[in-house]
Amino acid sequence: MGTGPDLDPDLLAAFPEGCRHLAYLQSRIGYPVKPDMPGLTGLAGPEVEALYARGAAWLDGSASPLR
Structure with missing residues (x-):
């Protein structure tokens, strides 16, 4: 190898x-x-929470993942 x-x-x-x-x-x-850029493991804070909130809103039918 x-x-x-x-x-x-x-x-x-x-x-x-x-x-x-x-x-x-x-x-x-x-x-x-x-x-x-926020990491997704071992980190917490407003950036990561906002990222997850935008993703959840998009999955729930939001017109844009940025809202």
Whole structure:
């Protein structure tokens, strides 16, 4: 079996665990990555609660998941 790619461990660690590898790749090809995206495990707070509330409203029939 071959070896994996060489990743910058400091840059990789700068992103939330749930999207770490995607954010890493996006940042390496020049896309801006929001540094304050809420994680969904082990975290609580208004950002995560708002995210879940928007999702629940959308599932309940809201016209937009952003409301």
